[in-house]
Amino acid sequence: MSTVEELEAIVAKLESKLSALTQKNVPRGKIQQMSSEVVDSNPYSRLMALKRMGIVNNYERIRDYTVAVVGVGGVGSVTAEMLTRCGIGRLILFDYDKVELANMNRLFFQPHQSGLSKVEAAAETLRNINPDVDILTFNYNITTVENFDNFTNVLNTSSITNGPVDLVLSCVDNFEARFAINTACNEFNLTWFESGVSENAVSGHIQFIVPGETACFACAPPLIVASNIDEKTLKRDGVCAASLPTTMGIVAGFLVQNTLKYLLQFGQVTHYLGYSALTDFFPTMGLKPNPNCEDSHCRLRQKEFVAKPKTEMAVEAKEEEKPIHEDNEWGISLVNESVEEKEQVNVSEGVQLAYTLPSQSSIAECEEATVSDDVSLDELMAQMKSI
Amino acid sequence: MVDESTRKTLSNIALLKTKAGPRDKELWVQRLKEEYQSLIKYVQNNKDADNDWFRLESNKEGTKWFGKCWFIQDLLKYEFDVEFDIPVTYPTTAPEIALPELDGKTAKMYRGGKICLSDHFKPLWARNVPKFGIGHAMALGLGPWLAVEIPDLISKGVISYKEKTESGK
Numbered sequence: 001m002s003t004v005e006e007l008e009a010i011v012a013k014l015e016s017k018l019s020a021l022t023q024k025n026v027p028r029g030k031i032q033q034m035s036s037e038v039v040d041s042n043p044y045s046r047l048m049a050l051k052r053m054g055i056v057n058n059y060e061r062i063r064d065y066t067v068a069v070v071g072v073g074g075v076g077s078v079t080a081e082m083l084t085r086c087g088i089g090r091l092i093l094f095d096y097d098k099v100e101l102a103n104m105n106r107l108f109f110q111p112h113q114s115g116l117s118k119v120e121a122a123a124e125t126l127r128n129i130n131p132d133v134d135i136l137t138f139n140y141n142i143t144t145v146e147n148f149d150n151f152t153n154v155l156n157t158s159s160i161t162n163g164p165v166d167l168v169l170s171c172v173d174n175f176e177a178r179f180a181i182n183t184a185c186n187e188f189n190l191t192w193f194e195s196g197v198s199e200n201a202v203s204g205h206i207q208f209i210v211p212g213e214t215a216c217f218a219c220a221p222p223l224i225v226a227s228n229i230d231e232k233t234l235k236r237d238g239v240c241a242a243s244l245p246t247t248m249g250i251v252a253g254f255l256v257q258n259t260l261k262y263l264l265q266f267g268q269v270t271h272y273l274g275y276s277a278l279t280d281f282f283p284t285m286g287l288k289p290n291p292n293c294e295d296s297h298c299r300l301r302q303k304e305f306v307a308k309p310k311t312e313m314a315v316e317a318k319e320e321e322k323p324i325h326e327d328n329e330w331g332i333s334l335v336n337e338s339v340e341e342k343e344q345v346n347v348s349e350g351v352q353l354a355y356t357l358p359s360q361s362s363i364a365e366c367e368e369a370t371v372s373d374d375v376s377l378d379e380l381m382a383q384m385k386s387i
Numbered sequence: 388m389v390d391e392s393t394r395k396t397l398s399n400i401a402l403l404k405t406k407a408g409p410r411d412k413e414l415w416v417q418r419l420k421e422e423y424q425s426l427i428k429y430v431q432n433n434k435d436a437d438n439d440w441f442r443l444e445s446n447k448e449g450t451k452w453f454g455k456c457w458f459i460q461d462l463l464k465y466e467f468d469v470e471f472d473i474p475v476t477y478p479t480t481a482p483e484i485a486l487p488e489l490d491g492k493t494a495k496m497y498r499g500g501k502i503c504l505s506d507h508f509k510p511l512w513a514r515n516v517p518k519f520g521i522g523h524a525m526a527l528g529l530g531p532w533l534a535v536e537i538p539d540l541i542s543k544g545v546i547s548y549k550e551k552t553e554s555g556k
């Protein structure tokens with residue numbers, strides 16, 4: 001049995017623990033105006049110092065901007081945190097996934113958040129870090145028909161002034177979602193960054209996409225940074241993908257750095273920046289759109305861009321720009337592709353196309369599904385059910 | 388890489404013509420009809436060749452697909468629910484086929500039970516837009532996945548045979 005004194009000591013200890021915990025959870029009040037005053041209570045003093053040093057002309061403008069982060073996983077969550085700490089005006093988060101213990105090799109999320117939706121868990125943490133940032137969350141899969149319209153509607157109307165968002169950041173981990181973002185941004189003329197980390201976790205990239213002006217995600221097969229791994233030694237048995245917090249953190253850093261440069265207009269924004277972890281190699285290049293891009297809205301934006309009077313070309317970084325469209329000089333076809341695996345096409349030093357496309361597919365052996373108009377869809381559905 | 392067996396599988400499935408996705412309204416109906424015709428024929432061929440391995444149906448709009456697939460080992464039939472959505476960017480991007488009941492049971496899956504495809508699937512699909520359809524995604528994606536993963540999961544004791552009460556095959 002414990003004595004009264006012992007119990008009193010335990011109570012006192014628990015009370016102090018409790019008060020420490022409740023104190024911790026009081027977020028600071030909102031700050032109406034960013035100040036450059038250097039005092040320990042000003043969360044923006046070091047950012048506003050960028051202005052004093054002449055790096056950024058008008059840092060406070062960051063509060064006018066809205067950035068959409070699509071995918072709040074290993075790259076997206078860190079991206080969102082950086083933008084929050086930088087004091088972005090509004091952040092819009094999209095993800096349909098939940099936090100899992102299997103995510104704990106990455107940054108940002110904590111074990112106690114397991115089971116929560118990623119967007120909700122992220123919003124709570126971010127609001128706590130910086131209550132000045134307005135955070136909107138959408139917990140759904142953007143690639144499905146039922147959500148895509150809402151997704152594009154949000155992108156078009158959710159800026160601080162109820163207009164289109166200033167920038168979309170793709171932090172998704174799959175081809176389908178990237179393509180959905182590409183479709184939306186081409187259609188509604190939204191500027192965006194694509195980002196990615198390879199499935200073997202040792203390379204990554206960011207790509208800046210201004211519809212009509214730079215290559216879109218559909219202009220060519222995906223670009224991959226050469227990892228300098230001998231394909232024969234790369235084992236994929238038993239796992240889909242690996243991930244490292246380091247590579248993801250680096251890619252998120254690239255992404256937000258270029259976001260800041262784009263929004264606050266300092267430095268240069270690179271069209272493509274790659275990262276090869278094994279060799280510490282960082283290829284960069286400019287990318288022109290493909291005039292024959294499959295996406296009709298990309299072609300439309302290209303026409304608009306050509307028609308637009310060019311005013312400030314002099315400021316543009318002089319880079320060697322390469323169109324990455326294909327004219328099928330490799331002559332790949334489905335039927336004769338014993339050579340296909342060797343066909344790695346270098347786009348720039350250390351950057352390759354993930355695969356090549358034929359200009360005309362040549363499967364001659366298969367017949368086509370011929371649809372006669374006298375069969376209705378309902379009949380076909382019934383027929384399928386009755387097999 | 389298209390090897391001999393893949394080519395044989397492919398020659399069994401009729402190609403599609405209409406490049407249309409679920410946002411394309413009337414053209415999508417046309418595409419859906421082609422999908423169904425190609426699938427009906429493929430399933431019928433499988434049945435005739437004593438190699439019947441899946442059934443699929445969709446919602447009215449053809450945007451959500453569901454059904455069963457099965458794998459036979461030692462005369463026992465292991466059956467699984469299959470489901471997938473047709474993405475807005477279909478047919479440029481393939482559907483992501485999922486076996487929800489195996490979610491979390493194998494590392495060869497993404498979240499939600501989406502199967503992990505081989506490195507060859509995406510290039511092959513991309514080269515054959517819009518000719519490849521749902522039947523091709525099943526044959527080139529799910530078929531090889533089942534053939535590799537199910538025997539492995541059975542041998543590890545992760546899945547075991549369950550007597551089905553329903554009639555039919």
Ligand SMILES: [Zn+2]
Pocket residue numbers: 215216217218219289290293294295298299
């Ligand atoms: Zn394009």
